[in-house]
Amino acid sequence: MSGTSLDGIDAALIVSDGTTVSETGIARTTPYDESFRARLRATLGKSDAPADVERDLTEAHGRAVRALLAAANLTPADIDVVGFHGHTVLHRPREGLTRQIGDGALLARMIGIDVVNDFRTADVKSGGEGAPFVPLYHAALAAPLTPPLAILNLGGVANLTWIGEQGRLMAFDTGPGNALIDDWCASRAGMPFDESGRLARAGRIDEAVLARMLDHPFFDRPAPKSLDRLEFGLDHVAELSPADGAATLAAFTAASVARGTALFPAPARRFLVTGGGRHNATLMEMLAQRLAAPVAPVESVGWDGDALEAQAFAFLAVRSLRGLPLSLPETTGCARPTSGGILHRRP
Numbered sequence: 625m626s627g628t629s630l631d632g633i634d635a636a637l638i639v640s641d642g643t644t645v646s647e648t649g650i651a652r653t654t655p656y657d658e659s660f661r662a663r664l665r666a667t668l669g670k671s672d673a674p675a676d677v678e679r680d681l682t683e684a685h686g687r688a689v690r691a692l693l694a695a696a697n698l699t700p701a702d703i704d705v706v707g708f709h710g711h712t713v714l715h716r717p718r719e720g721l722t723r724q725i726g727d728g729a730l731l732a733r734m735i736g737i738d739v740v741n742d743f744r745t746a747d748v749k750s751g752g753e754g755a756p757f758v759p760l761y762h763a764a765l766a767a768p769l770t771p772p773l774a775i776l777n778l779g780g781v782a783n784l785t786w787i788g789e790q791g792r793l794m795a796f797d798t799g800p801g802n803a804l805i806d807d808w809c810a811s812r813a814g815m816p817f818d819e820s821g822r823l824a825r826a827g828r829i830d831e832a833v834l835a836r837m838l839d840h841p842f843f844d845r846p847a848p849k850s851l852d853r854l855e856f857g858l859d860h861v862a863e864l865s866p867a868d869g870a871a872t873l874a875a876f877t878a879a880s881v882a883r884g885t886a887l888f889p890a891p892a893r894r895f896l897v898t899g900g901g902r903h904n905a906t907l908m909e910m911l912a913q914r915l916a917a918p919v920a921p922v923e924s925v926g927w928d929g930d931a932l933e934a935q936a937f938a939f940l941a942v943r944s945l946r947g948l949p950l951s952l953p954e955t956t957g958c959a960r961p962t963s964g965g966i967l968h969r970r971p
Contacts, residue, residue, distance in 0.1 A: 626681070626711040626726075628780025628801050628853045629900055630665055631816075632656045632878040633685055635692040636934035637703075642942035645764055650696050651931030654688045667713045669751025669854050671871050673725045681711055682727045686734035699734040700970075707941030707965075708741040715754065715852040722754040727963040728968040740941040740965040747951045755850035759795040759955045760943070761936035763787055765927060774885070774892035775922070776911075778802060778901025779933070782881055785955075786888045794889060795955040796847035799880030800856050802901045805873045808858055812866040824874040829869030831850030833860050837876050838883070847887045848957040877901070878910035891916065898922045898929040941965065 625634045633656075635647030656664065660680060667673040689706060694698065710726025728741035744754040762775045762785040765852065769790075775785040782801035786794040804815045805824075818824055837860050863871040885892070896915050901907055902921045912919045922929045940950050944965030951962050 625709050625937055626685070627933060628712060629806060630656065630661050630780070631900065633688040634931060634934035635688045636698060637698075637927075637932040638682040638935050638938045638940065640939050640942050642939065642948050643764065644767070645935075645939065648928065648931070648935060650692070651934060652688065652692050652695060653666070653930060654684065654691065656684070660684070664711060667725065669714060669852075671714055671721070671723055673713055678725045678727055679730070681725060682730045683734065685726065686731055689731075689735045689737070703737045704943060705738045705740055705938075705941045706731070706735065707743075707937035707939070708739050709743060709937045710741055712853070715850065716852055717748055717753040717755070720748055722748050728966060732968040732970045736970050738970050739968045740944045740950075741968070742966040743937065743940055743944070743950060744965055746964030747956050747958050747962050750958040750960065750962045752951055752956035752962065753848050753850035754953065754956060756785070756795050756797060757792055757940070757951060758933055758936040759785040760950065760952070761932075761939045763791055763793055764939065767791075769925065770893065772888070772890050772892050774888070774895045776881060776895050776897045778877070778897060778899040778904075778907070780806070780853050780899070782877060783850075784881065784884055786892060789887060790891070793952060793954045794847060794887070796884065796887065797850045798884035799842065799851065800873075800877055802877075802904070803853050804856060804858060805870060805904075808861065808866075808869050808873055811858070812869060817900075818870050818874075818904060818906075821874065821908075823867050824870040824906040826872030827865065827869070829875045830861075830864055830868055830872045832888050833864065833872050834875050834879065836860055837872075838879060840961070843880065843883055848955060850956070858967065860937060871906075874904065874907045875910055878914050879905060881911060882914035885915065893917055895919045896922045896925060896927075898927070898932045900930075902929055914927065
């Protein structure tokens with residue numbers, strides 16, 4: 625998984641039949657170097673990417689797979705399929721557009737393993753938002769837990785999965801997750817992200833700016849709904865100090881999550897948080913203040929929040945092989961339960 629935070633590649637191992645998860649293995653994160661991160665960032669918002677960027681992205685994924693297998697003392701012959709999400713460069717589902725770069729055929733040749741990619745296109749063609757795409761994996765992991773509960777993914781964009789009685793699901797993007805905070809820190813503080821939320825903790829929330837940021841039509845749309853990483857910008861906080869801007873942007877993420885919970889069919893008993901944002905202690909405190917139920921990282925129930933999204937696309941690759949739905953009307957707004965993905969056979 626190469627996520628909207630642009631931090632690197634997460635690779636993870638699971639054993640699954642596409643319905644349940646019988647085992648989770650080790651996981652590794654391979655950070656992008658600054659040069660490639662800048663090249664990848666330059667592709668955002670465009671319908672395509674330069675061929676060299678797509679090739680280099682794919683080759684980086686190949687190296688990540690090989691490193692993971694070496695660390696697990698496994699060979700390509702031990703792996704049935706790789707789920708290759710690629711990197712989202714454009715996401716405008718209301719225009720019928722979603723684009724993830726990454727060459728599945730090249731990756732299959734590089735690693736000698738069957739590869740499934742292009743997970744989202746079929747959903748968008750079926751009238752769906754093409755995101756969020758991890759709720760079915762959330763539901764598989766959460767089967768032993770008491771509903772209703774919510775799983776909050778704090779990636780570049782934030783999204784919620786609500787899981788109710790008898791596996792009932794609802795999912796939607798809530799607003800920015802880490803993307804605006806990361807962009808702010810890079811442009812105003814000379815650091816890639818707000819480590820542990822220290823910069824935000826030193827600042828003051830500008831409530832007037834926060835109110836203007838929340839006055840955005842996205843928040844009034846019904847679920848399911850999804851966002852492009854570039855939907856929101858930094859114009860509203862441009863005049864704030866680095867610390868006040870970080871505090872206000874963290875509050876924006878927390879407030880938009882809290883606002884999203886009004887869409888739930890029933891209140892969640894608790895919130896389990898995954899994604900890089902759970903490492904931001906200030907953001908986690910803001911969420912605890914705004915949400916009407918306990919908030920804890922997914923590690924509290926034995927999951928790995930750094931690996932969960934990569935695990936999810938392995939799970940979805942198995943579902944794709946078996947023709948099972950990858951998305952539901954309740955999670956993306958597609959017309960009917962929709963499978964998808966393209967299989968690339970190893971040489």
